[in-house]
Amino acid sequence: xxxxxxRTVPGYAPGVRIRDMTLADCAAVAEIRxxxxxxxxxxxxPQAYLDAMDIDRDTERRRAYLTADDGPVNLxxxxxxxxxxxxxxxxxxRDEGAPPGSAELxxxxxxxxxxxxxxxxxxxxxxxxxxxxxxxxxxxxxVLKENARARRFYEREGFRPDGAEETFEAGDALxxxxxxxxxLTPPAAA
Numbered sequence: 001x002x003x004x005x006x007r008t009v010p011g012y013a014p015g016v017r018i019r020d021m022t023l024a025d026c027a028a029v030a031e032i033r034x035x036x037x038x039x040x041x042x043x044x045x046p047q048a049y050l051d052a053m054d055i056d057r058d059t060e061r062r063r064a065y066l067t068a069d070d071g072p073v074n075l076x077x078x079x080x081x082x083x084x085x086x087x088x089x090x091x092x093x094r095d096e097g098a099p100p101g102s103a104e105l106x107x108x109x110x111x112x113x114x115x116x117x118x119x120x121x122x123x124x125x126x127x128x129x130x131x132x133x134x135x136x137x138x139x140x141x142x143v144l145k146e147n148a149r150a151r152r153f154y155e156r157e158g159f160r161p162d163g164a165e166e167t168f169e170a171g172d173a174l175x176x177x178x179x180x181x182x183x184l185t186p187p188a189a190a
C-alpha cells in the first residue's frame with residue numbers, strides 16, 4: 001500500500017493540497033506537462049517538436065519513472081475538487097561536479113490555465129521543504145534562457161543564476177538553458 005501524504009501549504013493557492021503522486025495521476029500529469037510545454041515554450045522551441053508531443057506516450061513515461069526503484073520524488077497539486085493542477089519532481093543533483101548533498105528540481109509544471117494562481121509556489125514550497133528534510137542543503141534547476149516568466153518566478157522564490165549554461169536538443173535546434181541555485185533552509189515555524 002502506498003502512503004500518500006497530503007498537506008496544504010499556507011500562503012499559497014487557498015484550498016490547494018500538495019501530495020505524493022500516484023500511478024492514477026500519470027495521465028493528468030502528462031496532460032499538464034505536454035500542454036505546459038506547448039504553451040510556455042511556443043516561440044522558444046521549434047513548433048514541430050512541440051506539436052509532436054504526445055500525452056499517451058508521456059503518460060507511459062511518467063508511469064515508468066514513478067515505478068523506478070531509484071526514481072525521483074514526485075508531487076502533485078490538487079484542487080479542492082481533487083483535480084490535479086500541477087506537478088513537480090526532484091532528486092539528487094545530476095550535473096558533473098555538483099556539491100555533495102545538493103538536490104535538483106527536475107521539473108515543475110502547472111496547468112496552463114491556472115498559471116499565476118499560487119499553485120507553482122505551493123508545489124515549490126513543498127519541494128524545498130521535503131528536500132531539506134531529506135538532507136539536501138541546496139537545490140539547483142535548469143530553465144530555458146529565454147523563458148523570462150519562469151525565470152522571474154524562480155527569482156521570486158529565492159533562486160539565483162550561478163552563471164552555468166548548457167543546451168539541449170529539441171528536434172533540430174539547440175535550446176540554451178541557464179542554471180539557478182538556492183540554499184535550502186528549515187521551514188519557518190507556523
